[in-house]
Amino acid sequence: MRPESLLVPTPAGLCCPDGGFHIDPLRPVARAVITHAHSDHARPGHGAVLATPETLDLMRLRLGDGFAGATQALRYGEAVTLDGVRVSLHPAGHVLGSAQVRVEKDGLVIVASGDYKDRPDPTCTPFELVPCHVFISEATFGLPVFRHGDAAAETGKLLRSLALFPERTHLLGAYTLGKAQRLIALLRAAGWERPILLHGAAEAVTRYYAGRMDLGELRAVRDAAPDELAGAVVLCPPSALGDRWTRRFPDPIACFASGWMRIRARARQRGVELPLVVSDHCDWDGLTRVIPATGAAEIWLTHGAEEALVHWCGTRGLRARPLHLVGYGDDEEVEAIEAAAGGTTEEPA
């Protein structure tokens, strides 16, 4: 069996014709396998959804009870056979419940990794290396300029700012699924014991995480007394950094945690005073570590800087090609940066 026949890029996303399913489809399909609950991968309206129990819970929280006609939970390492195609899910280390999809037929194994990172994250199961013949990798940060560094060191920058400006509220813009909860865990690991305040948009998912791990004391920011705001950490979606909601805080400092913050000019242009380089995606080093370690002779690349990685794979003797799937990427985060800049998408001159 040829890999191109087992998984086929289509306008609706990656399709497995023999198994009768799509992976992270962009449009409603009969049967979807979903890698994780971020909105660019987990869309509503599919006939049936197969995913980890956590991903199904998070989709329900974000999209409502009727997000799919039917659901089937599959734990990490368990397998099902769909019309003769064996499908199993394996930890991707990206956010809670995130999975790589291993697809096998006639001895051919393809792993579609979705979004992933191979760095420690106390809020999700560590990335698992899954041997395969074809590895499908994201390329979100697929340029050598992207090196995320140490998340704990980035958290240290926030703690130093809190010590330096004890009267100012630190508004911490972060993707509300995954990044926000990872930052809370990092702050707790670094010894920050004060209650952490949550913007309304971050509450439901954070409470879900908090039901599965110790995140310390969390409070809704709307319930906080004015004197609690001085020197507090308030987690919010990045888009909130640019709106009138920020006016209730005394002399707030806008912080933003994202892999994109490696580009300092971008942070400055967006009015972010304290950029933190914390990402739930692999950086260049991670991508170039994982890709050869899978043992795959063939690499398919999607969403991001595909061409640079195609070239890098070529230098390592790996066959690589871009899939040119449109519709994935850190859209929410990028759009949030635009929104934080006041709704403009123009780069300042």
Ligand SMILES: [Zn+2]
């Ligand atoms: Zn994601």
